[in-house]
Structures are given as C-alpha cells and as structure tokens.
Amino acid sequence: MPSRVPGAPGPARPGLPDRAEHLRRWAALHDAPPPRGVVRVWLGVVHALARPLAAAGVTPGALTAVGLLLPLAALPAAAAGGRWALVVPLVVVVSGVVDSLDGGVAVLRGRTTAGGAVADAVADRVADALALVALWLLGAPGPVVVAAGAGAALAEYARARTAAAGVRDVGVVTVGERPSRVLVVAAAGLVAGLRPDDALLWAAVGAWALLALAAVSLVQLLPVLARLLRALDADRPREVL
Template sequence: MISSRIEYIDHWGANHLVSPSLPVRAFLTVIYLLAKPFVKLKIHPNLITLLGGLLAILASLLFINQVWVFAGLLAGFSTFLDGIDGAVATIQNKRSKFGAVLDAVVDRIAETSWFLALLSAGANIYFVLAAVFSIFCLEYFRTKGQSLGVTSVGAVTVAERPTRVIMFSMLSFAMPLQSEWELITSMGALIMALLAAGSAVLVLLRFTNQIRNNSSR
C-alpha cells in the first residue's frame, strides 16, 4: 500500500523503468493529490478509466457539434482522470493486467475519437491517418520494450498523451477564433503525426540498441 507522495513517485519510476524528471515529478504530485479523494471513496480504478474514456468521447462529440470551449475543457479533464486511475490503482494496490489493458484500449479509443472529430472539421485525412498510425507505433514500441525489460525505451517523450491532449484542447479553443477550420485542424494533425513519428523512431532505436548491446555481452 502506497502511503505517501514520495512512495508513489518512486513506485511510478520503478514501474516505468525511468527516473522521473522534475516536471514529471510535479505532474505526478498533482495526480497523487487528485487521486486521494477517489481512494477515500473506494472507487475502483477501472471505473475511473471508463469514466475518463466516456468524457474523452463526449469531448469529441462536443467538438463535432462546434461546442469548442467545452470540448477542450472536457478533453483536459479526461486526461487527469487517465492519470488518476493509475494512481488510485497503485495506492489501493489494485494494479492488474486487465486494468493495464483496459487503460490502453480506452486511451486508443479516446484518441481515435478526437482524430475523427478533427476529420469532421475538415482535417486532411492523410495527416490524420499518419498521426493515428504514429501514435499506435509509439505506444506499441514502448510497451513491447518495457515488457522485455528494456530500460532505455523511455516512459516520457515529447509526444506523450498529455501533450496530445493539450494540442487537441488548444485546437478546440482556437476554432471559434478563426474560419480556416481545414487549415488549423490539418496543421494540428500534422504536428501530432510528426511528434509521434519522431518519438516512435527514437524509442525503437533505443530499444534495438539495448537489445544489441545485451546480446553482444
């Protein structure tokens, strides 16, 4: 049972095979504090995961219906829930393989719904497909590497889910300020595709390099 913020941060670092940087420690501190009420209420972490996914999809529907500001706010709130579920599972000692799979599946469904929302506003379909493919590759490479005990793949890149959510929220807030919807959504999808692709390549290189180094010893 995790009983303090420091224990939680240390556990997160050990679980992700990294030493959390100062910004990550700050983010984890916020998540830990937000998770405490859920722990006291004894809410199951899988329920929080599903709630976060539903809110993310609702954000997409609001975006499609041009309720831009609320879409951005709801997407941001759903991301906090995405972090809180893991914190609650850790604090309550309820981490499980099912919970990890559920979290990953819900995340991918939520993000796919966001890109469908961008398509509805006129985003270039090729940019959107490239972004979705790159994100899936990034998450797969990292998960595969960590499952094999590769410590250098990294748990934090410039294309993490919080970064992607921030970009979606920024697009949502920017939409009512101009009329070039196709341009802004296409550029947003392209930037996300480039960030995710670059991060995926970096993770893959770290993965293969450590495997090669280990095999040569």
C-alpha cells in the first residue's frame, strides 16, 4: 500500500451533519416522524449551538456532567434570597440548554450510546430534584414541592417502563415536559428576585404550577401509554398452553 507523502494533506475528515441531516438522525434515533412545529424550531436551535461544540471536540459526557453540576449553584443563591434569587433562573435555564446540547452533540458526532442515554436521563432527574430544592429554599411549601416532584417523576418512570417493555413511541408530548418545568422554576425565581418582599408568594405559585403541570401530564400520558402497551401485546404471538 503506498504511503502518504510527508507534508501532504491527509484524507479529508467528514464534515458535521447539516441541519436537515441532524433532524433526520434525531427522528431515526427516536423512531419518530420528522419533527415539526416547536420541536423542529428547538432542534434547529440545538443544532446551531451544538455544532461548534462538536467541531471543537467537546464530548456529550462532558456536557452531561456540566448540566448535572450547574443546578448546584442555584442552591446557595436561593437560600440567600433577596436579589440573589436572580441567580436561580439563570442557572436553571443554562442547565436546561446544556442538557439539550449533550444529545445534540452526540447526534452530530455519531456517538449516541445506550450508556450515554441512561447517564443523560439520570442527570436530568438529579437536575430536576435540585431545581425543586431551589424552589423550596425560595419559600415554596415543602409538601407541594414534593407532590410536584413525585408527579413529574411518575410520568418519567411510566414512560421509561413503557420503553423497557418494547414501546419506542414517546406516546405524547405533554404540557409538563422538562422544558416547561425549567421555565416555571426560572419564572418563579426571576419574580422572587425582582420582588423579594413577595418571594414566598411567587415560590408557592411556581410550586403549585409545577403540581398542576404534573397532574395534567399524567392525565395526558397514562391513557396513551396504556393504548401503546395493548397494541404491543396484540402484536406479540400468544403462547400456546
């Protein structure tokens, strides 16, 4: 085999996928139709932000770790209260964006793995819990915060168990998906920081809003998952006794 001439350029490295290819890969990865509407717009934003990171060699695992650790910075700010509460929405939103970027970089670099998906899911749940703790530190009622967290966790668990049973369809995009929860916590922290005298009120409003989102999400999600599981059972060959 002929050797390369010293100093000559090596074989060209394949470029990163463009936006259309990124959307196609995302749909194939999630066994879903081509994304439309808000999801398509959001994935376009993720592609624009993730592309330079992927080109720079940033790994999905590094972004997952950053997204996991960032919410920790919200806790002392929430506990301090006053104008420090303004740190909460900044940290929570940045953490949510980074959470989307790890998947975007993985798709762009062709490094989607089962282990990465599990690590990302675990990091998401930890980040969710830390955001709820921040809301509680701002003054939200503990029982409401716990109920909201339990409702959101139940929806995520039901979807995960359905996927483990063999259903790849996400079922339905509910009103209480993680981006919605991030925005609620961020909004509560923002108003609490701008109006410190009313911080307890707005923290409570945020907690009740999260609880309402969790309840509506379960009403939306559980019947759809039940239908998908029935369809899966119907497609499986029945055992002959």
